[in-house]
Amino acid sequence: MTSTDNISSPAPVPPAAPEGREKASGPRSRKGMATRARLVTAAKAVFEDAGFLDARISDIAERAGLSHGSFYHYFDSKEQVFREVAKAIGSLLQEPLYTTIFNPASTATPAERIRQGSRAFLESYRAEARIIGVIEMVSRYDPELTSTRFEYHQAERVRAIKAVQQLQHRGWMDSSVHPDVALAALSAMMNRFAEMWFVQKLFDLDFDEGVEQLTKLSLNALRLADDPASRVVFG
Incomplete structure (x- = not known):
């Protein structure tokens, strides 16, 4: 199975960031920019392995060495x-x-x-x-x-x-x-x-x-x- 096999229908509406969590504000420092880049690199690897529909935010965060909640500081959604x-x-x-x-x-x-x-x-x-x-x-x-x-x-x-x-x-x-x-x-x-x-x-x-x-x-x-x-x- 290739990475494209998982994409056969429109993606479901993504869940909102956990209630009480601030909207992703993006990096504000060199360290923040580096962390954001790590998430993008991790996301690429996860999307390659799982396809888009089956990729999970928790998998991306784990691949980047971050907590699930940390993802939402930089991005609003998987999309x-x-x-x-x-x-x-x-x-x-x-x-x-x-x-x-x-x-x-x-x-x-x-x-x-x-x-x-x-x-x-x-x-x-x-x-x-x-x-x-x-x-x-x-x-x-x-x-x-x-x-x-x-x-x-x-x-x-x-x-x-x-x-x-x-x-x-x-x-x-x-x-x-x-x-x-x-x-x-x-x-x-x-x-x-x-x-x-x-x-x-x-x-x-x-x-x-x-x-x-x-x-x-x-x-x-x-x-x-x-x-x-x-x-x-x-x-």
Whole structure:
């Protein structure tokens, strides 16, 4: 049984924090921030092992080495800490976009950056496939999680759009393609490809070959040549 097997129906309404307990106020000190991070790390492990529906707050607190009541000082519910886990994973998967592909300090060609970024993305996705599987399933019936993920991805899109527009301005990408559409479509392709490969395990593919195929598809979609002489400054 995989971690996603436990998610087959909408989650029940979460219980409120125990009566008499104050609403989660979050960390107010370095120690508090460290404790909150421990809870997020513990929650990730519990959700991976038990799935979302069967995960219990007491299990998360125990995994973090804290009392059950301590959980409510930082989070109101299981749903809230789950969304925090999802946000952290989303940040991890987005990182190659800005540290590699659209890094203004890089001197690599667009093709080299896309290849390096695709590899970094797929490596992270493969390493976190268990929790990503749970997140993808929960997001299908949790509108707030879906909205939070969308807003997070949108927050940094301006940089990416400018980079695509720069490619168009230099004549290296079809100017009739809308940057928003291009980015959304490529992102959807990469994420769905990785989900089918690492979460659903629908096909068996050599990792290096998978990276190369994803790179070629991205280059073709953007009409970028895999040419070491072609250079562009992103950012």
